[in-house]
Amino acid sequence: MSERGGKKNMCNAMTVDVEAWFQTVLFERNQRAHVGNLVQNVTEIMLILDEFGVKATFFVSGVVAERAPEIVAQISSRGHEIASHGYRHALVYKMSPQEFADDVGRSMDILKGITGVRVMGYRAPTWSIFRNMDWAISALKGLGLKYDSSIYPVSRNIFKCPALPTAPYLITDGLVEFPPPVFKCLGYNMPFAGGTFLRFFPEELISRKFLEINALGQPALAYFHSWEFDDILPEAGMSYWKRWVQYGNVRSVRVKLRAMLNKFKFTSMRAVLQEARLIVA
Numbered sequence: 661m662s663e664r665g666g667k668k669n670m671c672n673a674m675t676v677d678v679e680a681w682f683q684t685v686l687f688e689r690n691q692r693a694h695v696g697n698l699v700q701n702v703t704e705i706m707l708i709l710d711e712f713g714v715k716a717t718f719f720v721s722g723v724v725a726e727r728a729p730e731i732v733a734q735i736s737s738r739g740h741e742i743a744s745h746g747y748r749h750a751l752v753y754k755m756s757p758q759e760f761a762d763d764v765g766r767s768m769d770i771l772k773g774i775t776g777v778r779v780m781g782y783r784a785p786t787w788s789i790f791r792n793m794d795w796a797i798s799a800l801k802g803l804g805l806k807y808d809s810s811i812y813p814v815s816r817n818i819f820k821c822p823a824l825p826t827a828p829y830l831i832t833d834g835l836v837e838f839p840p841p842v843f844k845c846l847g848y849n850m851p852f853a854g855g856t857f858l859r860f861f862p863e864e865l866i867s868r869k870f871l872e873i874n875a876l877g878q879p880a881l882a883y884f885h886s887w888e889f890d891d892i893l894p895e896a897g898m899s900y901w902k903r904w905v906q907y908g909n910v911r912s913v914r915v916k917l918r919a920m921l922n923k924f925k926f927t928s929m930r931a932v933l934q935e936a937r938l939i940v941a
C-alpha cells in the first residue's frame with residue numbers, strides 16, 4: 661500500500677461525536693448533570709489532531725454544550741467545525757417530526773450562541789435516520805442545514821441494503837447526505853470506520869478499505885466518540901454484552917486515530933463537501 665499515494669489523492673472527513681458516555685443508546689440517561697471527563701477527552705483528541713495539522717468536524721450534543729460551553733468555544737476557536745448531534749441524543753425514529761425539529765433546532769441555537777457560527781451539518785444519534793424517513797430529511801432542510809451524516813448504508817437490523825449510495829450525494833434539493841463508508845462482505849454492507857467496528861477491525865484492514873474508496877475518487881469519513889478517549893470507563897458492573905458494545909477494545913482508538921491521520925489526508929466535513937462542490941460556504 662502506498663501511504664503517500666493515499667495522502668495525496670483524496671481528502672477524507674474526520675469526525676468526532678461529542679457526547680457523554682451516559683447519553684449513548686445503552687444508557688440514555690440525559691438527566692445526569694456532570695459530563696465526567698468529556699472536556700479532557702475532547703482536549704486530547706484536539707491535541708492528536710494538532711500533531712497532524714488536521715481540522716475535523718465535531719458533532720456536539722446540545723445537552724453537553726449547555727453543560728460544558730467552554731470546550732465547544734475552544735473547538736471552534738481552534739479552527740474545527742462545530743456541527744449538531746441533536747439536543748438530547750435521542751433516537752430520531754422514536755421522535756415525532758415536531759419533536760425532532762425542535763430537538764435539532766434547539767441544539768443549533770445553543771451551538772451558534774456559543775460560537776457565533778451558523779451550524780451547517782447534523783448527525784443523528786446512533787445513525788437513527790433511515791432512508792425512508794423523508795420527514796426527517798425535510799426537517800433538516802427546513803432548519804437550514806446544508807448536510808446530514810446520519811444514514812448508514814445498511815438496513816435496520818442486518819447489514820444488507822445495497823441500493824443506498826455509499827458516497828456523498830444530494831438526498832434532497834439543497835441537502836447533502838454524507839454516509840459512513842462500508843465494504844462488501846459476503847453480500848452484506850459491513851461498517852468499519854467508527855464505533856465498535858473500528859475498535860475491533862485491525863487498523864490495516866481499515867486503511868486498506870479507505871485506500872480502495874479513495875481510489876474510486878470518493879472521500880470517506882471516519883468517526884470517533886469523545887468517551888472512547890476516557891481512561892475511566894464508567895458502569896463497570898453492567899452486563900457483559902453492553903460492556904462489549906460500549907467499551908470493547910476501546911484502548912485501540914488512540915493508535916488507530918494516529919495511524920489513519922498518518923496515512924491519509926483528513927479535514928472537516930464542511931471542507932470535504934465544499935471541495936467536492938456539493939455545498940457552498
Ligand SMILES: [Zn+2]
Pocket residue numbers: 677679745749784785786
Ligand atoms: Zn452519539
